[in-house]
Amino acid sequence: MDDHVKEDEQQLNKQVTRRSFLKLMGGLGLAGITMSLAGCSNSSTVEQAGGDGWLPQQYQGRGTWPAQVRGRVPIDPDNPSITRDDQKCILCGQCMEVCDNIQTVAGHYGLPLANDVICVNCGQCTLWCPTAAITERDDIQNVLQFIQDPDKHVVVQTAPATRVALGEEFGLPPGTWVVGQQVAALKRLGFNAVFDTNFTADLTIMEEATELIKRITGEINKPLPQFTSCSPGWVKFCEYFYPDLLPHMSSCKSPQQMLGALAKTYYAKSKNIKPENIISVSIMPCTAKKYEMQRPEMISSAHYWNKKGLQDVDVVLTTRELARMIKQQNIDLSKLPEENYDSMLGEGTGAAIIFGATGGVMEAAVRSAYYFITKQQPPANLLNLTPVRGLEGVKEAAVDVPGVGAVKVAVCHGLSNARQVLDAVRQGNAPWHFVEFMSCPGGCISGGGQPRSAVPPSDEIRMARINSLYQADARAVRRESHENAEVLALYQDFLQHPMSELAEELLHTKYTDRGKKIKEITV
């Protein structure tokens, strides 16, 4: 037995020569190469099938479990107000959060869809998006083209709320009052005339307060409460979700559209400029204004002159776009001197300044309505109507007007708060005569086109901007819309009186029932 093993070993030792070893190793190598080329080394395709990237935590390991914040809002590529860069979207769900819970738009309509991607264009999602994947649609190039065209007379208007926010883009504290610097910057950018939307805010009050009084006295047969109509996001919201309540909506256009219509009629006539050579630009805290501007009915100047192709407002820029334009020209806003608005459409009162804050339109309207009814100046408490100020969702006040009694008003901001008021009106539980609606929480000062000074917007910044507006109102010489000398001149020279035939043509509008685009949620 032992001998046999020994013999085998000897034989083995003999066989492993240098040559046979190399042959063995070469053979093994060839076999290995063949096998790896054939893919035998990779057995688990499942684990390497995709998945090189990442997803936010709420989508990991959840299987089909519910997630509180999921996905994102739909945005039509043709949306005139907002746009989204998919490459920057991280599916954090913040746009859905604000659209669904604060504005009650996404997720608040039934499916399947009609032929519309439901959006009220308020742009709050642009303020909540942490990566700025959602932004306003950039219209700067359009404006630059018009400014460079020597044949065009480019007029610009600035909304009440931009003057307390634009400075934030240049390092100034939130709420800094930069009205004069803003005018100076616009003149340096090459605009031919700089007007103030406050002028038409006062005009809106003249028309809207007159309309309210006519509704109360029964002179026009429209229901109470009257709804304000200056927030285009809110108007579209009402058209979608509460079309049955559209008769409550004031027929007044928003201040932006009033100024656009007047720029191409009243201003064009007085200055002897061809209306087709006037380009009307507006600087707004709002993305919905970009949508409002291109509504098909906003062509009063075309009707007035009987000329096709005229549009009352040609381009809307948000506060953020204006800031970018100023920076591109290397202008430091904070170092500019203060300049004044141009006359004719440039004067505004304290009542118009506070349009930018929630409750402001109501307060301004109450001041002038009191005057229209009693022919007396309103008492001091109406110049400081604290119940409708501040950030509470729905605010109410009752104002004693001699000869009429208590006029009851309500104010709401943010569309989820609007639903509370609207549902009460629908059920017939609305004691109010007049209700102010603002699409964005806090009013225009926190509109979808404002600087992203906090993401998402904070109440501290909202209050800083609001306080700045009320302070400006308090120090204004004229604090009631009916005291605006340029507005009075406009009536004297052109419109005759509030709600005259011409005023109806230029300053009032009609609404569209969009109820068909929405289905009631059945489940």
Next chain:
Amino acid sequence: MSKGVLVDITKCIGCGSCNVACKMWNNLQYNQTAPEKGSGLDAENWTVINRVETEKNNEPVWRFVKYQCLHCEEPACASACFSKAIKKTKDGPVVYDVDLCVGCRYCMLACPFNVPKYEWDKTFPRVRKCQMCAGRVYTGDSPACVSVCPAGALTYGDRNSLLAIAREKINSDSIYVKQIYGEKEAGGTSWLYISDIPFETLGFRTNITTTPLPHYTESILSLTPAVGLGWGALLTGMYVYNRRRNEIANEKEKPDKE
């Protein structure tokens, strides 16, 4: 159990979250020039949402149609792939393994839904398509697109229970077309669709066989062993016969010469 996804086209709001989730999870490139309204699948675009503008009861309606690899129960692409680079896993996903691929693109020809795409601009191109997040499905998670859908348009689960849900939905609600797309098409797919608009209007291929495509070739290719062996046997027989005949002929010649 084989997994699947049920797409309820009536529930889609067109937000495109699924498309972004797919890009993020699979690290795919964004194409800045592609129109957002809808485009075809390509090597970096594994799922698309096409907006179909059509009519229902004489009213204009829009429908958003998610499209991606349908993950056939018996995939023609896997059947056509001789290097086994495409396989159907037991969880349901039809997955592609770049290490085994020889780049012949037979899968692209074989697919009845025109899904696999090729990296034409690369030196060493890969075939690219939705993998149904096989890695996530393997660990019990849903595919990335399903997990991000805010509208509830996508439901993930066992294919059989999804079929039951789909049947219940289309039978209980009269708005639905009485068809589950993917139940029988190409022999059945892991992804299933229900809709209130006829599928051909939405751009689906409806003139498709219900026989699993590999079956067509199987009836012929199953004869391969018999043909192979029989041919070999025939040739061997002929060889043996000829050799024997030559031997006999040679033997006959020998005596003559001697």
